[in-house]
Amino acid sequence: MSTTTETSDLTRRVRARLAERHPGEPPGDLRTLPGGHSGLTYSITAGPTAYVVKAVPPGRPPIGRNDVLRQARILRALAGSPVPVPDVVAVDEDQPAWFAMEFVEGEAIEPVLDEHRLEPELSRRRMLALAPVLRDLHGTAAPVEPTLGPAAELERWSRTMRAVPVELRDGSEELLAALASRLPSAVPPVLTHGDFRLGNVLFQGERPVAVVDWEIWGYGDPRADLAWFLLFADHRNFPRLGRAVPGLPTERDLLTAYLDGRPEPPDLAWFRALARTKMAAIMGHNLRRHREGRHHDPDQERLPPTIAAMIDTARDLLTPRS
CATH class of the missing domain: 3.90.1200.10 (Aminoglycoside phosphotransferase (APH), C-terminal lobe)
Structure with a gap:
């Protein structure tokens, strides 16, 4: 299966799950989020709501940094704890596995290493x-x-x-x-x-x-x-x-x-x-x-x-x- 076909299949699966949460608000397309160093990371919207999707790369085993289900598990375990984490809204264990979480507005800046204008x-x-x-x-x-x-x-x-x-x-x-x-x-x-x-x-x-x-x-x-x-x-x-x-x-x-x-x-x-x-x-x-x-x-x-x-x-x- 080609990468394009696999991406289209992932898009279909994600949109179907998010459509259940947003009746009458068809989800948009997956858009690659830059900066990731493991797995695949996308953004997608359904109506006014934005989500982040993490998925196992096509043809890669779901182990180590590509084990997105393990990431979803710890995020769910921390929900409601003093440690702030995004809410996981959907998990699909069929391979290639993926999960969707809320998009959190904010900035992540390493002051001593990143180019920035923070006071x-x-x-x-x-x-x-x-x-x-x-x-x-x-x-x-x-x-x-x-x-x-x-x-x-x-x-x-x-x-x-x-x-x-x-x-x-x-x-x-x-x-x-x-x-x-x-x-x-x-x-x-x-x-x-x-x-x-x-x-x-x-x-x-x-x-x-x-x-x-x-x-x-x-x-x-x-x-x-x-x-x-x-x-x-x-x-x-x-x-x-x-x-x-x-x-x-x-x-x-x-x-x-x-x-x-x-x-x-x-x-x-x-x-x-x-x-x-x-x-x-x-x-x-x-x-x-x-x-x-x-x-x-x-x-x-x-x-x-x-x-x-x-x-x-x-x-x-x-x-x-x-």
Whole structure:
């Protein structure tokens, strides 16, 4: 079956389900939403109401980031919780599977990385407003899945790092050895987003209205989510990429807002180092794909200084230099 035929079939299925919700208001056509990195993402309207549709790509297995039914499941589990998420309005398990959710008006901007015109004070308020949302997420009951603890996280990202050409990851073997030698004890697992940051949250003004992009949610260590969130507080973590925004909260400010008077979790420095390891591995992987011609994006050539800085500062967190 051709891609065009499969897209037409998806359109027919989506329109039929939405027509049940909107009698007398025929749904429009699916329109591709740009910016997605997994699955297929579309917008569609039925009368005055707009929806977002996520679907498994034609010919791809519904696993990993393409498992849209798993995404729909966690969104439904979080409905009515303190964590704001879009409402899921339709799910179709027939392959290729898809689900539709409400379209939420808002903007998702990463202050230290994205081109934007936000006032610095608004960026500051958004970051501080998001820390309690992460705390609420970690305190929300959710479908229990296999837990990914510190050892499994390190093993996963060690494989990813070692798939990066050695010339792009100087010092990474020493870093991985240091992480392995200081492996922290596990803590009770919680619901985790996997990529929690401002760029994955829609805001209206300073109010977070929808946490999106749940492709890699899991049930694991809260410190991994927290350390990833903290990484985006400082543009200096991203040489040649970061944007200086005056007055943003520091990592300590965000940590204080997240903890809300509770004690700091143990071994957080290890997870902050792991977050930098993950970022270096992801960037190295993306740059390798560009250089091999598998995903042409000349902007990836800006990444080496940040990859090097991530590895260097991760090592400093584990073994501070005198």
